[in-house]
Amino acid sequence: MRILIPIALLSLSACATMERQFDREGRLVDSPARDWRLVATANDRVRLREWRSAFVGAVRASRSSGEGARIDREGALLHPDAALPGPVIPNGDYRCRTIKVGARSTGMLNFVAYPQFTCRIRPERGVQGLAKLSGSQRPVGLLYPADALRLVFLGTLMLGDETRALQYGGDPDRDMAGYVERIGPRRWRLILPRPRYESQIDVIELVPAG
Template identity: 30%
Template sequence: MKPAVAAAILILALPASADPVRPMDETRLADLDALLGSTLRGAFASGTPSDIAILVEALEGEAGAPESLEGEWRCRWLKMGDLVPLVVYPDFACRMEDTQSGWRIEKVTGSQRFTGTLEEQEGGIVFTGVAFTSGGPATDYAGLPPDSQEPVEPGQTVAMVGLFEQVGPRRARILLPDPILESRFDIIQLTRGAATRYALRSCAKI
């Protein structure tokens, strides 16, 4: 099957209407470009050279049609703004699978995790999900209070919303504007393959 045809089939497989984006999260999405620009300014001004190199790598490449998402991915969380200009965490294990409700992605190692779905909308592929810690998640995205961003217990469960972009067969990213906790803009860098032994055993709090 030609790549273009396979990509088109995959796009059609994305859910036409997964979990509706809550109005307060639509506002976060609308501010994505402005927040990314302002936090990048601080990251490039004050980040370490090694962290900046990883940030540049995460943002390289133009988004294309998603393809071959199923399976294991390495996921690295980058946080910008608020507490510190730039923090880069090690790779952890993530997994993508095609479910009855569409494509689902989840972070399966580390003390802070997330789970969510991908939905094709005008302007891109929207990720909606929840981030949580030990004991969570308290609910999925659809079960969150419709008019509150307060963490839900157990697991300090909070809403995540962003844009998923695949920039190659083995590389993708999720751009997350205005996270509820800790930062002003997050990037989840995704690289095809299993996480290293170090990442699986790491005690880093992410």
């Protein structure tokens, strides 16, 4: 039975939180799910399962279009198999930088790197919430334990001047799923395979702000 998560955007902190959890029959669930498998939609299960092929294909497409040097400069950030043991990421503010790799359709760019923004990670009812606090595209969601190398991210995409995130599972075009991995000392990345817009994969670098 999949549990839907209403995600609200807190004022000031702009971080994800679960207001309540309901099962598919609309009944309130007393305890929040810590198992991402109880939460993920069928579409997102596929995206998570096929993350590596999406990553490899996106890098290949970017290199084929002449972006090899920019890929190489990013080092471990854009290497599919760079994950290190111990993915747990501390709560706090992070400098986050998004790179979109591999064009989703003809006429789009195969490599786009955005400047740093601020992201925040904080406790959220037994798991962690992750939110990008500024920019025109802002992932907001929750982090779940997965395995020795990864945390699972499930959330939604906020756009423009929106002040409240959509409920995860309510709009497939806004749902986001991916993995948080540690790729160095005090360095993590959020991999978002096959997002609905623009790219084949989004990779967000996370470095502590302090």
